[in-house]
Amino acid sequence: MNRLRYSVNLSYEIQDPTGDFLLIVEAAKTARQSVVSERLTLTPPVDAARYTDPLCNRLLRIRANKGPLAIRYEAVVDIDHRLDDGMSLTEVPVAELPFDVLSYLAPSRYCESDRMMEFAMREFGGMRPGYWRVYAIREWVRNHVRFLSRSTNERTSAIDTIVERTGVCRDFSHLMIAICRALSIPARMSSSVDYGADPAMGAPDFHAVVEVFLSGGWYLLDPSGVSIPTGLLRIGTGRDAADIPFAAIFGKVESKRPFIEIQPIADPAAGIGLPLATTSAISTW
Amino acid sequence: MNRLRYSVNLSYEIQDPTGDFLLIVEAAKTARQSVVSERLTLTPPVDAARYTDPLCNRLLRIRANKGPLAIRYEAVVDIDHRLDDGMSLTEVPVAELPFDVLSYLAPSRYCESDRMMEFAMREFGGMRPGYWRVYAIREWVRNHVRFLSRSTNERTSAIDTIVERTGVCRDFSHLMIAICRALSIPARMSSSVDYGADPAMGAPDFHAVVEVFLSGGWYLLDPSGVSIPTGLLRIGTGRDAADIPFAAIFGKVESKRPFIEIQPIADPAAGIGLPLATTSAISTW
Amino acid sequence: MNRLRYSVNLSYEIQDPTGDFLLIVEAAKTARQSVVSERLTLTPPVDAARYTDPLCNRLLRIRANKGPLAIRYEAVVDIDHRLDDGMSLTEVPVAELPFDVLSYLAPSRYCESDRMMEFAMREFGGMRPGYWRVYAIREWVRNHVRFLSRSTNERTSAIDTIVERTGVCRDFSHLMIAICRALSIPARMSSSVDYGADPAMGAPDFHAVVEVFLSGGWYLLDPSGVSIPTGLLRIGTGRDAADIPFAAIFGKVESKRPFIEIQPIADPAAGIGLPLATTSAISTW
Amino acid sequence: MNRLRYSVNLSYEIQDPTGDFLLIVEAAKTARQSVVSERLTLTPPVDAARYTDPLCNRLLRIRANKGPLAIRYEAVVDIDHRLDDGMSLTEVPVAELPFDVLSYLAPSRYCESDRMMEFAMREFGGMRPGYWRVYAIREWVRNHVRFLSRSTNERTSAIDTIVERTGVCRDFSHLMIAICRALSIPARMSSSVDYGADPAMGAPDFHAVVEVFLSGGWYLLDPSGVSIPTGLLRIGTGRDAADIPFAAIFGKVESKRPFIEIQPIADPAAGIGLPLATTSAISTW
Incomplete structure (x- = not known):
């Protein structure tokens, strides 16, 4: 098993009175991937509607007003291919x-x-x-x-x-x-x-x-x-x-490049190691 | 309400030992369209697996052996847009x-x-x-x-x-x-x-x-x-x-053009008329 | 050296009052290809303007009136690659x-x-x-x-x-x-x-x-x-x-497929043989 | 009539042993455009082969060795559309x-x-x-x-x-x-x-x-x-x-964006004015 700490920061400047966002940035929850902990922070705080589709895509829909919008998601995730x-x-x-x-x-x-x-x-x-x-x-x-x-x-x-x-x-x-x-x-x-x-x-x-x-x-x-x-x-x-853009944006919005961090968390005592190259076939579901 | 009699004849000549077919030719069953009667005939008789997807597409999957294959579907269908x-x-x-x-x-x-x-x-x-x-x-x-x-x-x-x-x-x-x-x-x-x-x-x-x-x-x-x-x-x-080919064929198969017939069945006494042009918006679900 | 007898028949039906044609169907005259004899026949007889461009393309420009137009070109051509x-x-x-x-x-x-x-x-x-x-x-x-x-x-x-x-x-x-x-x-x-x-x-x-x-x-x-x-x-x-269509047509014209004939004329006594396959490089100019 | 002073500076760094350049940057000489004076400077000095094609394009062909190559062309040009x-x-x-x-x-x-x-x-x-x-x-x-x-x-x-x-x-x-x-x-x-x-x-x-x-x-x-x-x-x-790239480059070469200057030279006494907008059709040959 591997454990990863992942975070992403998205920064936008909305220029219309409102801007709409469809985001797919959260860690999927599947038979082989579980979320240990996670946090989504929207600044300023705005409502986000959530929907998980049959393929486990976790869609966030956000409507925000003119001005800056920052979205930060961080999670600790276990994967066990x-x-x-x-x-x-x-x-x-x-x-x-x-x-x-x-x-x-x-x-x-x-x-x-x-x-x-x-x-x-x-x-x-x-x-x-x-x-x-x-x-x-x-x-x-x-x-x-x-x-x-x-x-x-x-x-x-x-x-x-x-x-x-x-x-x-x-x-x-x-x-x-x-x-x-x-x-x-x-x-x-x-x-x-x-x-x-x-x-x-x-x-x-x-x-x-x-x-x-x-x-x-x-x-x-x-x-x-x-x-x-x-x-x-x-x-x-x-x-x-076309099915899985990390961000689909509707309205006049300036975007910065997303800033992503990811690090493995090794804990040999708990059987958690570093991801390693393999010649085996990797089953993902 | 309108009532239509619909039939389609498909003719194939399979040249490989087997040929696989995915067909979408049957009348959909929706809130605004119902099937009064229908019949599917495969010649020679072969098994057809059926699947109706969330969009009401009725998929037929057929594996047939080398030689001719004729598929006939006929139905009487009520539509009430x-x-x-x-x-x-x-x-x-x-x-x-x-x-x-x-x-x-x-x-x-x-x-x-x-x-x-x-x-x-x-x-x-x-x-x-x-x-x-x-x-x-x-x-x-x-x-x-x-x-x-x-x-x-x-x-x-x-x-x-x-x-x-x-x-x-x-x-x-x-x-x-x-x-x-x-x-x-x-x-x-x-x-x-x-x-x-x-x-x-x-x-x-x-x-x-x-x-x-x-x-x-x-x-x-x-x-x-x-x-x-x-x-x-x-x-x-x-x-x-790309989502709804009437016939997706796998293997070496010769196809004839499908032969389709459709006729309205008017029955004024039962409130069943002929389809008419309209300037209204047509709601289909 | 090889000698070939070539003919082409083009048939059109012009539907506008006039139709314009730019044709490149005549045998090119180059250092390695010479025309022994040739004849161009237009039915009905209409004027054809001629132009040979720097690449030896022999352009025929024809304006014909409504009705049928038949163009026949025949030539005996020597090639000596x-x-x-x-x-x-x-x-x-x-x-x-x-x-x-x-x-x-x-x-x-x-x-x-x-x-x-x-x-x-x-x-x-x-x-x-x-x-x-x-x-x-x-x-x-x-x-x-x-x-x-x-x-x-x-x-x-x-x-x-x-x-x-x-x-x-x-x-x-x-x-x-x-x-x-x-x-x-x-x-x-x-x-x-x-x-x-x-x-x-x-x-x-x-x-x-x-x-x-x-x-x-x-x-x-x-x-x-x-x-x-x-x-x-x-x-x-x-x-x-794009540079060398055999026929560029302007106006509403119905075309038949061109009918082409070609035959070698062997004359061993004159050193004229049949075209043969070769593994050598063929110099064309 | 209008008179323009034009210059262009091209800068390259050739990384292969030699680099080949086909340039079309010099002012064309046509019935409506004449070159009053011009100068081409290559640094380091290398030979340039010249060719003017039937459309008056003035092609420069240059082969230069590894290292920097600077090309400066300046001209005073009269145009009289x-x-x-x-x-x-x-x-x-x-x-x-x-x-x-x-x-x-x-x-x-x-x-x-x-x-x-x-x-x-x-x-x-x-x-x-x-x-x-x-x-x-x-x-x-x-x-x-x-x-x-x-x-x-x-x-x-x-x-x-x-x-x-x-x-x-x-x-x-x-x-x-x-x-x-x-x-x-x-x-x-x-x-x-x-x-x-x-x-x-x-x-x-x-x-x-x-x-x-x-x-x-x-x-x-x-x-x-x-x-x-x-x-x-x-x-x-x-x-x-495709016919008239200002620079076609063969070999591994780093290019800087060309630097271009152009200025009108007005001399009312000599009948030379500033280019003006016009609603007339402009004949260029």
Whole structure:
């Protein structure tokens, strides 16, 4: 088990009489992730409506008046990913997928899998289905796209990335998701906070990774290869980035870049260690 | 109230040892649409798994063996759309939208609303919010796009349509949905069977239309302008066409074009009339 | 040397009072291709203005009145491609390229080389420059794109093809041209008539191939791999298909598909043989 | 007549053993623009090869060694645009266009006119042909696109701009060019240095504007509306920005933003005045 202390500070300056915010920044509560303690502070104090959707996304809706708005969330979170042997994981035929997983086969805003069928079949169609095919897709994306900050923007989709071959974690993930879906492997995006990111990547940040459905469960892979996946604290889960923006803002608002901190809390006596790299498949639900 | 007799025949030739099908062709059962009688016939007889999702889409999952597969569905369906006065309908601020409606503000595969913000604000931002603004969007789309069969394909999205200005009902709908979302008006697609289509459009076919969320409910508009909306029999409901293909096919399969029939059954004594054009807003749920 | 008899029949029905046509269908006259005899017949007889541009494209401009217009061109053409040893051909540094070749480094309508820099460098940047690198690009395109009639249209560009991986000769050529330019290798399109096309491709048709500039000259490669390049009769030369449409039509005109015939005329006594496959580099100017 | 003093400073740091540069920064010499004096200074002194193409673009080709490279060009330039009455200018039918103007009807990298036919015909097809239709296109672009620095990049094309409706001068120009070509009006891009730019636009910069072919000559329009067109000093002329980059760089080179100065030199005694706004059509050749 791993324990992480996470905090995020968001700062806004609302310029209209009121501004509306939909935020997904709180730690998700799932079978493998529990919140030990948490606190949300809004300055000035305003009401926040809360909603947790079926994917465990914890949506905060806030209406605030003209002027500054600061949002601070801090939490101590336990994560306990199960590690499975990739060799044992199989792709699930469409005929046997749970019905609520079928929607992760369809193309979405940033994952135009419908346009990548021929490519996916040519490149990966001949491989033996299973975790190692999925891992081969992850490796392909990691090896054919260059991590390049600010080379893309919030409109960039998998189509752009397969052409231009540069991007950030979100672009790597969208491309990997699109390829999986083109092969009829359900895939979706998880946004997380990344402990253990390559320091060359700079300050901690929200980090987008991929989940694929194999052998009845969702498994996590990081096609950008910059994180230690066992140290990922889950925030949101969705079909792609369009489903889980950390902040959707309505009205004229100036935003500062979010400030995020994350630290592991090791307590060997309690069986709590540091997140470590693993070659196992990481089961996230 | 209106009563419609609807049937669809699908014909496939499966070339792999097995083929998998996800079909959404049965009449939805909603508060405003009820199924009087129905029958599904599969030839050869094969098992079909059924699932009705939260949007009332009735998914059929079929695995069939090599060879021909014929699917026939026929039903008698009552629809009873409520007609409201458009003048009374208002847009709902983001701060007051039901949480499960928020996802219809996000961009999706065929409705890249995130790229149309400036256009939408310039063209419609100054109009008074409400049904008539939505109707103005419908009129704009109808007047700026030409209905042209076979000018587009299943990869065509709202971006393509705003550039090329030709398309079929699905393209009209994707563009209207994208514009609405860019203005923070929740919008989605309904696939239906169209009684009353302009005979110039040829044989009855699946018909894509738009639903927008106003004053707490969903209202139906047809931006292609070829249907009598009160005569639309609902099949599917989703964020866009990616969510509700009438047939998603996995494996090597030859398809024939679906053959659809639809007829009104008038029974004045029972208060059952013919679908009529209306200038009222049509509430669909 | 090879001798080919070529004819093309174009049929139009002009529906406006007049229709304007810009045609590039006549055999080009170059250092390696000479016209033994030719005849152009317009029915009804109308005036045709002629213009031969610096790339030897023979433009016909015709204004015709309402009604049918038939255009027949037939020619006997000698082609005498020089065969060079690919091993001896080198890429020319930008600093040494002829000035009038520089424009073939720039992106064009259907060859968005500016978006493929990273891809081209990753895939081909480490190879030794020269004919064999260009040949490797040709092989990559041939092996990663599927020839599929009617899978694309006249709006399809190299970007689409690298995503969707299907197309016809023109799409193969645009993709190869874009990759070459991304590596600073001048490349352009030649439209031709193809003797020796794989019969599976059907009737003779206009065929798009690629020319690259190496060692001071232009060399021809066919990335779709369906032709015998020594049997290609040159019609047009340009940056991409936008420069050399066989017919640009202005006004409301109904077109029939062009009907093309091409046959080799062998005359061994005169040293005239049949076009043969070759592994040599084919110098076209 | 107007006289302008223009200078540009370019600063590079070459990181490979050598770097190659293709520059188009010198004042064009045309029938309406003459160079009174000019000086090019390269530091360190390196050879520059020169080439003036048929469109009067003055290409400089430079190969420099590792280390810093500074390029300074300064000139005094007289411009004498002829002002014509727009009412007298007509569109030229395709059948009567000079042959070397026909290429400005074709789509190009950043001006995908082939995808905008329906839009152009709907919006402008019913207007009376001539200068005022062209002016209406200019007004449409200016009124439907927002000038927004850094909202676009060097990959942005007319398709993107008609969707996203933001951009800089180059984007405005590409969109206007595409619309003109879709209506069979020859159009191309001129890059210039802008005296008289709205000071809100910041320091002087290269400025992209449009030329259209009417009544036998080329006329200049600025769809971004930020310049005084009579004060534009011509640098380059081409089908779109792909033809006339002010600097194309080959090799690993760090670039600073070019520093440009431009000032009018008034000398009333010699008949040399300040550039003034005009409602006349500006003939540029």
